[in-house]
Amino acid sequence: MISESSRRRISESTVRRLSLYYRILSVLEKENQATVSSKELARREKLTPAQVRKDLSFFGSFGTRGLGYPVCELKKRIGEILGLNRTWNIALIGVGNIGSALVGYKEFQRQGFHIKLIFDNDQRKIGSNHKGITVSDIKNLGKELRENNIEIVIVAVPATVAQYIVDDVVKAGIKAILNFAPINLKVPEDVFLRNENMSMELEYLSFARINLYNDLGTRIRSIQLFE
Amino acid sequence: MISESSRRRISESTVRRLSLYYRILSVLEKENQATVSSKELARREKLTPAQVRKDLSFFGSFGTRGLGYPVCELKKRIGEILGLNRTWNIALIGVGNIGSALVGYKEFQRQGFHIKLIFDNDQRKIGSNHKGITVSDIKNLGKELRENNIEIVIVAVPATVAQYIVDDVVKAGIKAILNFAPINLKVPEDVFLRNENMSMELEYLSFARINLYNDLGTRIRSIQLFE
DNA sequence: GAATGTGAAGGTTTTCACAGCA
DNA sequence: TGCTGTGAAAACCTTCACATTC
Numbered sequence: 001m002i003s004e005s006s007r008r009r010i011s012e013s014t015v016r017r018l019s020l021y022y023r024i025l026s027v028l029e030k031e032n033q034a035t036v037s038s039k040e041l042a043r044r045e046k047l048t049p050a051q052v053r054k055d056l057s058f059f060g061s062f063g064t065r066g067l068g069y070p071v072c073e074l075k076k077r078i079g080e081i082l083g084l085n086r087t088w089n090i091a092l093i094g095v096g097n098i099g100s101a102l103v104g105y106k107e108f109q110r111q112g113f114h115i116k117l118i119f120d121n122d123q124r125k126i127g128s129n130h131k132g133i134t135v136s137d138i139k140n141l142g143k144e145l146r147e148n149n150i151e152i153v154i155v156a157v158p159a160t161v162a163q164y165i166v167d168d169v170v171k172a173g174i175k176a177i178l179n180f181a182p183i184n185l186k187v188p189e190d191v192f193l194r195n196e197n198m199s200m201e202l203e204y205l206s207f208a209r210i211n212l213y214n215d216l217g218t219r220i221r222s223i224q225l226f227e
Numbered sequence: 228m229i230s231e232s233s234r235r236r237i238s239e240s241t242v243r244r245l246s247l248y249y250r251i252l253s254v255l256e257k258e259n260q261a262t263v264s265s266k267e268l269a270r271r272e273k274l275t276p277a278q279v280r281k282d283l284s285f286f287g288s289f290g291t292r293g294l295g296y297p298v299c300e301l302k303k304r305i306g307e308i309l310g311l312n313r314t315w316n317i318a319l320i321g322v323g324n325i326g327s328a329l330v331g332y333k334e335f336q337r338q339g340f341h342i343k344l345i346f347d348n349d350q351r352k353i354g355s356n357h358k359g360i361t362v363s364d365i366k367n368l369g370k371e372l373r374e375n376n377i378e379i380v381i382v383a384v385p386a387t388v389a390q391y392i393v394d395d396v397v398k399a400g401i402k403a404i405l406n407f408a409p410i411n412l413k414v415p416e417d418v419f420l421r422n423e424n425m426s427m428e429l430e431y432l433s434f435a436r437i438n439l440y441n442d443l444g445t446r447i448r449s450i451q452l453f454e
Numbered sequence: 455g456a457a458t459g460t461g462a463a464g465g466t467t468t469t470c471a472c473a474g475c476a
Numbered sequence: 477t478g479c480t481g482t483g484a485a486a487a488c489c490t491t492c493a494c495a496t497t498c
């Protein structure tokens with residue numbers, strides 16, 4: 001699936017930028033723009049045109065010299081690379097503050113991330129309905145994950161129990177986990193774990209305000225790198 | 228405030244890792260551990276000991292050779308560097324799914340990020356109460372931000388209106404914004420803008436599952452870098 | 455003319471390796 | 477002995493610059 005350019009290592013930053021390109025391309029597609037240049041993509045993301053071209057070149061030659069990239073086709077290709085051209089069955093564990101927000105997060109659905117199961121351990125929540133999904137008892141985790149072909153699990157439980165939950169998730173054979181608990185989880189080598197640390201960006205802003213505000217000369221490069 | 232090591236440029240990754248160290252140190256402090264080695268910190272974060280030492284060395288010499296770093300003191304110093312040794316007055320705009328989740332997010336409070344004001348444009352929400360805070364009308368944004376000494380604004384509104392909101396926020400003199408809307412916002416040079424893109428991590432997992440699952444040889448370096 | 459695709463150059467970040475200190 | 481602090485080396489990522497193609 002990495003294709004053409006014969007197994008070059010793709011850096012994490014490149015993948016993250018693909019997400020950004022995909023979002024822009026979705027907008028351009030809606031605006032019925034047929035093509036887009038690396039220059040234009042770069043302008044919108046505050047990157048350099050060379051960066052955009054290099055990123056895309058890892059996956060093949062999608063553009064036309066003199067013209068640019070075909071919007072729809074490029075969007076489709078990046079979608080394939082990122083796995084957004086399909087539906088992912090997702091289970092959410094924990095319907096507290098954050099969990100409930102995620103159930104209703106439209107961006108997930110739009111990208112094919114389909115929350116199919118919800119779990120909690122609170123008897124008051126089990127059996128209740130969230131956006132059409134009935135909350136299951138965490139006790140049945142393994143069984144339900146397998147029966148529903150869940151491929152990705154989102155963990156939104158308190159930090160104190162996150163490790164136990166993740167252990168069970170791993171036991172059920174899940175290989176991709178997105179964790180919202182502010183804690184470092186241990187998983188086996190072959191499980192992909194990503195963490196969404198919502199404090200981190202605030203901490204960065206706080207750092208920036210203190211250290212960089214009246215001192216733009218040493219303003220950290222790429223403070224906006226991923227936006 | 229950058230101090231000692233005479234104005235070396237601090238990279239974004241270093242700052243992000245400081246957040247991680249801070250979290251670990253908080254745990255160690257609670258466990259009454261007096262010192263910690265770079266090796267131990269590295270093990271917990273899946274980094275190298277050299278990386279940890281280099282990161283810390285940018286800000287001074289906190290450790291003792293042969294012994295390691297004093298947990299409490301190091302935590303305090305990193306807290307100072309990140310600006311967590313104080314309270315930040317924060318305003319939240321938008322109490323939809325995500326906004327409501329953020330109001331109750333304990334991690335923010337624990338780190339001194341104090342949500343003091345909440346705004347919305349929905350008449351049904353204005354005047355209602357969220358965790359003890361009354362939702363204000365977005366019309367009074369500028370005035371209220373100034374009167375309450377707000378320093379950081381969190382934007383959690385639909386993508387379609389995010390740019391207008393941010394324009395008003397900037398007009399009110401705010402210099403630090405955290406954006407949850409899945410869209411690229413324009414702000415002046417001197418305003419710090421960070422984006423929390425919750426789909427991005429899921430997209431990364433999706434990418435990883437497709438491209439790296441049966442192919443660990445080319446597994447992307449540092450897939451766990453920030454967690 | 456306009457814009458891609460890409461080796462090579464340049465810059466940044468990470469890791470190594472070891473001197474120096476408790 | 478154990479572990480920090482740090483120049484130097486290695487690895488990695490970004491930008492340059494230009495041949496190439498439409």
